[in-house]
Amino acid sequence: MNSETIIINKQTWDEEAERFFGRNPLPEYGPLAPTEEDIKLFNHIQGKKVLDIGCGSGHSLLYMHNKGADELWGLDLSKTQIHTAEKVLSNCPSVQLFEAPMEANPGLPENYFDIAYSIYAIGWTTNLQQTIMNIHSYLISGGAFIFSWEHPLYNRVKQAGTELLFQHSYHEEGFYDH
Numbered sequence: 001m002n003s004e005t006i007i008i009n010k011q012t013w014d015e016e017a018e019r020f021f022g023r024n025p026l027p028e029y030g031p032l033a034p035t036e037e038d039i040k041l042f043n044h045i046q047g048k049k050v051l052d053i054g055c056g057s058g059h060s061l062l063y064m065h066n067k068g069a070d071e072l073w074g075l076d077l078s079k080t081q082i083h084t085a086e087k088v089l090s091n092c093p094s095v096q097l098f099e100a101p102m103e104a105n106p107g108l109p110e111n112y113f114d115i116a117y118s119i120y121a122i123g124w125t126t127n128l129q130q131t132i133m134n135i136h137s138y139l140i141s142g143g144a145f146i147f148s149w150e151h152p153l154y155n156r157v158k159q160a161g162t163e164l165l166f167q168h169s170y171h172e173e174g175f176y177d178h
């Protein structure tokens, strides 16, 4: 886990949280992405224990509640996002929220969840391998992990009038300042 980066990211997400209130949550998968209604990746949400990685303002968990999920669990790096999610989910029973980085287990039960998902959040991890290993440990055998992230072109191309301009190489990977 890259602690210095996580501290900077946490502060930034606290500052930016308001801009992301209910922005592209389920049934959307993020900006310019198809929706759950189009691609139907989740079947049988009813009665399931679900975990949202990077739950933001809680709107995707609210979607899960409205689809009949039994237990709603979420984690997010940002204190502001967790406070907002608490309010958004205040009428839902069985909600457990953690203010924590996805790179570490903040006390989530292992071998417990039917479904883990992450909507437009997992790309901000500083340690993808550890994050995926954590998520695997939370799931029951045969559980599902569904995630979305932006297409690599999304932040490489800028619209300038009627033209689309490449600002960065399509092939560049790794960390960058945002």
Ligand SMILES: C[S@@+](CC[C@H](N)C(=O)[O-])C[C@H]1O[C@@H](n2cnc3c(N)ncnc32)[C@H](O)[C@@H]1O
Pocket (backbone or CB within 6 Å): 009, 013, 020, 022, 023, 024, 025, 026, 053, 054, 055, 056, 057, 058, 059, 060, 075, 076, 077, 078, 081, 100, 101, 102, 103, 118, 119, 120, 121, 124, 125, 126
């Ligand atoms: C674009 S928002 C998506 C929110 C939410 N998934 C939704 O569907 O509305 C990205 C979220 O990821 C969270 N995040 C960023 N880095 C994180 C990390 N390392 N661990 C946990 N959450 C993180 C941010 O605080 C933010 O709430």
